Amino acid sequence: MWDWLEADEVAxxxxxxxxxxxxxxxxxxxxxxxxxxxxxxxxxEAQACGPMGRPALG
Incomplete structure (x- = not known):
C-alpha cells in the first residue's frame, strides 16, 4: 500500500x-x-488484477 500514499500521507x-x-x-x-x-x-477485476481484495501495508 505504501506505493499508493502521497509523500505527505506517509508521515x-x-x-x-x-x-x-x-x-x-x-x-x-x-x-x-x-x-x-x-x-x-x-x-x-479478479481476472485482470488477480484475487487480491485489498492492498496491504507490508
Missing amino acids: DVERHGMNSLAVIRAWRRWQAARRSYAADVGKP
Whole structure:
C-alpha cells in the first residue's frame, strides 16, 4: 500500500497507522486504478488484477 500514499500521507500513516485518513484515500485510489485497468483490458477485476481484495501495508 505504501506505493499508493502521497509523500505527505506517509508521515500520517506512520503516526496513526491504519487509523489514518490517508489509508482510506490510498484505498480509494487503489480501487479506482484497479477498476480502470480492468475496464481497459475488458475483463472482470479478479481476472485482470488477480484475487487480491485489498492492498496491504507490508
